[in-house]
Amino acid sequence: MTAPLQTEWWGAIPPAPRHAITFHMPLWSNMLRFRDKDPEILMKFTSMYPRMMPHKDVKELMAKILSVAKTDGQACIPFTTAVSASECVKFATSPSRKAEALSPDQLSIRIFDVANLVRLYVVFLPAQENMVAWPFWMNAGVGISSRWAEDCVKHGEGLREATESEPAPVVVECxxxxxxxxxxxxxxxxxxxxxxxxxxxxxxxxxxxxxxxxxxxxxxxxxxxxxxxxxxxxxxxxxxxxxxxxxxxxxxxxxxxxxxxxxxxxxxxxxxxxxxxxxxxxxxxxxxxxxxxxxxxxxxxxxxxxxxxxxxxxxxxxxxxxxxxxxxxxxxxxxxxxxxxxxxxxxxxxxxxxxxxxxxxxxxxxxxxxxxxxxxxxxxxxxxxxxxxDYMSRSATLNNNALRLVEFLQTLAEDPKSSVAKVFYPTTLPSLPCYKERMRSATEDFTPGYGCLFSVELDTLEATAAFYDNLNLHKGPHLGAPLTLIIPYVMALYGKELDKMADYGMNEKQIRVAVGLENTDTLIEEFRIAIKAADGAKKNTFVSLT
CATH class of the missing domain: 3.40.640.10 (Type I PLP-dependent aspartate aminotransferase-like (Major domain))
Known part of the structure; x- marks a missing residue:
């Protein structure tokens, strides 16, 4: 067993650079509050997946734009094309938004140039209505990136409102x-x-x-x-x-x-x-x-x-x-x-x-x-x-770590005494022939595998919570990172639609695991400890965890 994680709760997983797209959220109880969009929990985050909530550099750019625009009670959402800004407005005013839909006169698009760096097309709307338009940023994914926003802020003295008739900054591909x-x-x-x-x-x-x-x-x-x-x-x-x-x-x-x-x-x-x-x-x-x-x-x-x-x-x-x-x-x-x-x-x-x-x-x-x-x-x-x-060399490690963990867990899934009920990975499912048919040929320097992601299902909700709380690994979304990340994916994203999810073989007792580059034996030992805690949870009486 490794030492307990020292990563800051609600912060980015190591190495935690400025532009981290991860966060660490231990404890099943916190995940339930995240599922319920508890504002107290959401306010704690110092890092977040940038499509879910704006990165700190994007927030700073928004603040600078509002300052230059001299608007009161407004929010803004910056894009790098006129098309994206127009589609955002169209989305927010669409009748499909039903009672949430904004009227066209509540939104406007204004143009801002940042020195010779970029032309921004910025959607303005009442601050209290910002969440009506925000799903466009989340799902379409066409918002400005955190690095681009950081550089815009660095050149903030060159931020000015412009018109379509003025020549835009020329961006040359690197x-x-x-x-x-x-x-x-x-x-x-x-x-x-x-x-x-x-x-x-x-x-x-x-x-x-x-x-x-x-x-x-x-x-x-x-x-x-x-x-x-x-x-x-x-x-x-x-x-x-x-x-x-x-x-x-x-x-x-x-x-x-x-x-x-x-x-x-x-x-x-x-x-x-x-x-x-x-x-x-x-x-x-x-x-x-x-x-x-x-x-x-x-x-x-x-x-x-x-x-x-x-x-x-x-x-x-x-x-x-x-x-x-x-x-x-x-x-x-x-x-x-x-x-x-x-x-x-x-x-x-x-x-x-x-x-x-x-x-x-x-x-x-x-x-x-x-x-x-x-x-x-x-x-x-x-x-x-x-x-x-180093994509290929990392992928070899990711493939191996995932497969070894899956093999370990699959053995437990076949033991009726274990709290591990099922493992979801290409190698454990009836659809394996469909995957193998499309695997690349092995070469001297690389043998293809089955990827870094799998899911494991525990047999009770109590066992699931105990497993999650006792697994000494980082807790949050994303996959393919240097360090392993786990998340109760179904609970976190579909916790209010569990009846519907059952039609697709998914439930709140499943944990999604995105393996990292850690030592394989160390990972297996961490899982062994967490499963022991899950097995123990089966033998005790718990209050409801939902």
Missing amino acids: EAQGVLRERIAGLMERAPAGPPRKAKVTPDDVYLYQTGMASIYSVHQYLLSVYNAKSVLFGFAFHSTPHVLEDFGPGFKFLGNGTPEEIDELEQYLKEEAKEGRKIQAVWLEFPSNPNLSTPDIGRLRKLADGYGFLLLIDDTLGSFCNVDVLEVADIVLTSLTKSFSGYADVMAASAVLNPSSARYPELKALFKKFYTNQFYNGDAEALEKNSR
Whole structure:
């Protein structure tokens, strides 16, 4: 057993640089208050995932903008494109917001230049109504990054209001952006899983975004501009993805288990839509899914895509493109580079990669040429380029740590005396053949694995709380960080919708584990101690923990 953690509660996990995207929140009782959005708990945080709450540098930039704007009782939300600002206003005034919807005269967009650094398009609205618009920042992910905000604040004396007719500051891409596109293109073609492709990915097929959700939101917007049709979300996905598909466009069909039976259901749905003269624009999925790690049969989905004319968009973040090759079947591969590609929990980014062998490639290439603008900040690109240099070696450690822990826990899950009920990882689930079919070939320097994320289910709520409280590891969201992070993902994000979550095999007794780079045996020992506490909780009487 290692020494008890010394990390500050509510603060960033080590090494805790200025731009940390993590936080540490011990104790099950605190997690329940977080689930309930207890304002006293939320006020304690000194670090937070930057899409959930504004980073301190973003807050400081907002304050400077309000000072220059000379407004009273107003809040502001800064973006780096006019399109994003306009979409934020559209979102806040949409009838779909029902009673929350603001009237158009409550919002305005004003332009500010920061020296020669950037032009900002800033949404102003009454301070008391700020949370009506804030979900756009959270789910679309297109807000200004903390590094960009920091540099804007440093040049605060050059912050001034501008007009559209004035020339905007010219932003030139740094060298790191090109290096990243080349690196990602190379990884996409490294040790492919299938037969030789018609064409190979080039750096020009790699598009960079400021967050994982920005890539999903932006691509969805591109497609809506042409097709304006419903989508399908196949299998469970990160919680912001369904919000994007629901809040923008004509809606989506959700098949949340991602099973072969749901592929049958999808096929029947497509037939019925075709009879009515309709077709969907895209099927979105994660490979594997978050947080239950099931893997859909993307080969069958590819055949449906070809037959019914929809696009197949695959998010490979959890599998990670060092381990899995989904390009053979996807039209677009989306990846949150914030996670294991970066690996140091201090920068947010994403990529969308077009498959040049796809029959839809010319069409998609034209679409991206028309709509894509690079809003990935040079400072973030430089941090990500440096972080990702050791992506492959870190991934080998992450794969090994996760697999060894899963093997340890799976043995306990098979023991009726243990409080461990079930382990969710590609290797423990019936969908394993679907994952293995897309694994990259092993090479002399790297053997592909199953990723850094798994979930473990305890058999009682009391055991779950005891496990969480006694596991001497960091508690919070994120994955792919240097240090292991655990979170009761279902409880924290869906604690008010547990009845609905049961339909997808999820409940409040599940803990999501994102392994880090610690010594494997040390991690296993920490889990052994926590499980001993969970086993002990079964033998005692507890008051209700909910």
